[in-house]
Amino acid sequence: MIRAEKLNKSFGSLHVLKDIDLEVQKGDVVVIIGASGSGKSTLLRCLNFLEMADSGEIYLEGKRIDPDKTDLNQVRQQVGMVFQHFHLFPHRSVLENIIEAPLYVKKTDREKAEAMGMSLLEKVGLADKAHVYPHALSGGQKQRVAIARSLAMQPKVMLFDEPTSALDPELVGEVLAVMKELAQEGMTMVVVTHEMGFAQEVADVVVFMDEGRIIEAGKPGQIFHSPKEERTKAFLSKVL
Numbered sequence: 001m002i003r004a005e006k007l008n009k010s011f012g013s014l015h016v017l018k019d020i021d022l023e024v025q026k027g028d029v030v031v032i033i034g035a036s037g038s039g040k041s042t043l044l045r046c047l048n049f050l051e052m053a054d055s056g057e058i059y060l061e062g063k064r065i066d067p068d069k070t071d072l073n074q075v076r077q078q079v080g081m082v083f084q085h086f087h088l089f090p091h092r093s094v095l096e097n098i099i100e101a102p103l104y105v106k107k108t109d110r111e112k113a114e115a116m117g118m119s120l121l122e123k124v125g126l127a128d129k130a131h132v133y134p135h136a137l138s139g140g141q142k143q144r145v146a147i148a149r150s151l152a153m154q155p156k157v158m159l160f161d162e163p164t165s166a167l168d169p170e171l172v173g174e175v176l177a178v179m180k181e182l183a184q185e186g187m188t189m190v191v192v193t194h195e196m197g198f199a200q201e202v203a204d205v206v207v208f209m210d211e212g213r214i215i216e217a218g219k220p221g222q223i224f225h226s227p228k229e230e231r232t233k234a235f236l237s238k239v240l
């Protein structure tokens, strides 16, 4: 579904991504783990072209995306992203937040967009909040709205960058439950998270990054129970 080949990215003299190769099969959940500063967010941002890699290639459904010849907004519609902080529009209702892009970017007609928005709100368990404003929601509810908003563009892949890191602990579970359901429905997902339980349970592939490199990748059972690399062992001994 999405593939990165030999991605490199530097900020000034800081080499943040080093020859990153990553392949995500359709319907798979790839969970990226690693210490703070290892380049996880930068990798997701490059996959979504929010950040331009200095070298390397990105393929979506087998087609190379040439940033000079492609409408990157269209790519971003196909590759949804959910951030740690929710970035909801504060002056729009929950439903308006969700249908904004379908209405104005995709030019979906309002009736259709609203029906789709309501069904997405049902999916994330927030149909009763359609007409409230974001400030009236808990962090977990805001993040579920952000997920619904991203889904409204019918992306082919969803990228999640620490979607539960800003939440109070008691709100983490409701967001992970929505993500798990999405995974079970077959959504292709790349998830950066510190929630090792989620990684063990939901991931098809776990990728460990350190200092801008993919150190190892494998099935969750292999990475968590018999990591091959010393650096992976050292990281896991701190977080498990």
Ligand code: ADP
Pocket: 011, 014, 016, 034, 035, 036, 037, 038, 039, 040, 041, 042, 043
């Ligand atoms: P992670 O998400 O794994 O914590 P990041 O991808 O956010 O790591 O950051 C990797 C490194 O790149 C860090 O050292 C960070 O300070 C640096 N970095 C990230 N974004 C920028 C930027 N826009 N400008 C300069 N340095 C950045």
Ligand code: MG
Pocket: 040, 041, 042, 161, 162
């Ligand atoms: Mg990050």
